[in-house]
Structures are given as C-alpha cells and as structure tokens.
Amino acid sequence: MKNRYYDLNTYFRNIFGCRVQKISVDAGFTCPNRDGSISTGGCIYCNSRGSGTGARAAGLSVSQQLIAGKAALSRRYKAEKFIAYFQSYSNTYAPVEKLKILYEEALSVENIAGLSIGTRPDCINQPVLALLENFAQDHLVWVEYGLQSASDETLLFINRGHDYECFIDAVEATKGRGIKICAHVILGLPGEEKEQMLETAEAIAGLGIDGVKIHLLYVVKGTKMESLYLSEKYRCLEQDEYAELVCDFLELIPEEMVIQRLTGDPHRDELVAPIWSLEKAKTIALIKNILEKRDSWQGKFAS
Numbered sequence: 001m002k003n004r005y006y007d008l009n010t011y012f013r014n015i016f017g018c019r020v021q022k023i024s025v026d027a028g029f030t031c032p033n034r035d036g037s038i039s040t041g042g043c044i045y046c047n048s049r050g051s052g053t054g055a056r057a058a059g060l061s062v063s064q065q066l067i068a069g070k071a072a073l074s075r076r077y078k079a080e081k082f083i084a085y086f087q088s089y090s091n092t093y094a095p096v097e098k099l100k101i102l103y104e105e106a107l108s109v110e111n112i113a114g115l116s117i118g119t120r121p122d123c124i125n126q127p128v129l130a131l132l133e134n135f136a137q138d139h140l141v142w143v144e145y146g147l148q149s150a151s152d153e154t155l156l157f158i159n160r161g162h163d164y165e166c167f168i169d170a171v172e173a174t175k176g177r178g179i180k181i182c183a184h185v186i187l188g189l190p191g192e193e194k195e196q197m198l199e200t201a202e203a204i205a206g207l208g209i210d211g212v213k214i215h216l217l218y219v220v221k222g223t224k225m226e227s228l229y230l231s232e233k234y235r236c237l238e239q240d241e242y243a244e245l246v247c248d249f250l251e252l253i254p255e256e257m258v259i260q261r262l263t264g265d266p267h268r269d270e271l272v273a274p275i276w277s278l279e280k281a282k283t284i285a286l287i288k289n290i291l292e293k294r295d296s297w298q299g300k301f302a303s
C-alpha cells in the first residue's frame with residue numbers, strides 16, 4: 001500500500017492535477033472567547049496571538065500576505081496553485097459584508113484556487129453560510145471548525161466556550177451547500193486518556209465530514225496550560241505515545257476523510273513543552289512506520 005492515509009497533498013492533486021499549498025492569512029479577526037462575548041481568557045492552550053502570524057498587525061493586507069506566500073511556496077515546493085487559509089482567531093466572526101470583501105480580495109489574487117476558513121462552530125450563521133455557498137459554486141471552499149474534543153467535560157475544562165452539540169449543529173447547517181467541512185481535534189488534552197481521545201475519533205467518523213486536522217497539545221508561553229505544566233498538574237505526551245495515538249485515531253475514521261494535519265507547528269520561541277513537538281518530520285515518520293508495522297491504514301476499523 002503506497003499511502004496508508006489520505007493526505008492533503010494527494011487530495012489536492014486529485015482535484016487540481018498539480019502541487020497546491022495553503023497560505024496562512026491573518027485578516028485581523030478576534031474571537032468571542034477573547035473579546036468578552038463568551039470569555040476574555042480564551043482556551044487554556046491558546047496565547048494572545050491566536051495561532052496567528054501577526055502579519056495584519058504589521059500592516060500587510062490579505063492580498064499582500066498571499067503574494068508573499070505564493071513567492072515563498074513556489075520556490076520551496078514548486079506549487080502552482082494556492083488556497084487562502086484564513087487561520088488567525090475566528091474567521092467568520094465579523095459582519096457578512098466585511099467577510100465578503102476579505103474573501104473576494106483573497107480570491108482576486110492570481111492562482112488562488114480557493115478558501116479555507118478557520119473558525120468556531122458558534123461563529124457561523126445562515127448569512128455567512130450563504131456567502132460561502134456562493135463562493136463554493138466556482139471555487140474550492142473549506143470551513144475548518146475547531147472541535148478539539150467530543151467530551152463536554154473536556155470542553156468545559158479547557159474553557160472552549162461551546163459544547164459538542166454546538167459543533168454538530170454547525171456541521172449540519174453547513175452540509176449540502178458544496179462547502180467542505182474539516183474538524184480540528186487535539187490529542188493530549190488535560191484529563192483525557194486514550195479512551196476519550198478515541199471516542200472523539202468515533203464521534204466525528206459518523207458525521208459525514210470531509211476532513212480532519214489532528215493536533216498535539218503543546219504548551220506555549222503565557223497560557224493557562226503553562227501554569228498547569230509548571231505546577232506539574234499536566235504531563236505532555238511522549239513522541240512515541242503520540243504517534244501510537246494518531247495511528248489508533250486514523251484506524252477509526254473513514255478512508256475518504258482527508259487528513260489535513262497529523263501534528264502541530266509550534267513557534268520555537270513560544271514553546272515550553274514538549275520540545276520534541278518541533279520534530280515534525282520525525283513524528284510523521286514515526287506515524288508512518290507504526291502503520292506499516294501494524295499493517296494498518298486509515299479506516300481499518302471504521303464502522
């Protein structure tokens with residue numbers, strides 16, 4: 001078996017017939033879990049940058065960020081087409097008129113073939129979905145919903161600000177519009193053992209979604225997770241342990257679900273632990289080796 005899981009590069013090649021890369025965009029959004037609508041502290045693992053690049057604060061427009069990203073990724077990967085990935089904070093958390101302007105700006109850049117919108121399941125509504133449905137008629141459009149865990153107990157502890165039912169509602173509202181749906185999940189959340197993590201895999205497996213991003217919980221500076229870690233109230237997963245868990249997770253989800261990510265990308269200057277999380281290539285190699293040793297693959301035990 002050449003590929004034991006359905007990776008994003010393969011998916012893009014199947015659609016476009018060439019190398020396609022996502023370009024992260026910081027459009028200056030905020031988050032209801034930070035601006036006081038839900039909370040001011042955010043999720044316990046998220047720092048003030050909200051997974052952002054800081055490009056917007058540096059004065060770069062959406063199109064400027066995409067043009068710069070295209071140049072770099074063309075050189076590095078020989079990419080021919082690109083997806084504008086609105087990543088920082090919650091990228092549907094604004095009036096629909098503003099969203100339309102920003103998304104249109106992205107799609108006006110040459111060789112931008114589609115959009116990927118990172119957001120929360122409680123930051124979606126019918127006008128925004130109608131807007132995305134309209135773009136999806138002529139472009140590839142993904143909505144990436146942060147779930148993190150299917151356990152309401154875990155979601156409450158990490159101060160997520162929504163429950164699992166909210167995620168299901170967002171998925172159901174998005175279906176049937178030509179919009180692809182991706183779920184973000186995190187392995188290694190406080191209080192979760194292997195059983196709870198695999199329950200999340202089983203939960204999303206039955207929802208008919210199109211993709212998943214699997215993240216490692218790593219500890220960054222200036223977060224509540226840092227306090228938990230430094231007070232020895234939290235233990236990070238070991239690299240081998242994480243790789244085994246990812247393989248267990250992959251075995252439970254449908255083979256047609258696109259695996260958009262297998263681990264995270266911490267900023268070196270912000271990372272507290274685990275240090276091995278900087279070894280992305282090694283972690284992915286471990287996952288592939290474990291699948292091969294098991295003679296296993298994505299969807300092997302999917303119901």
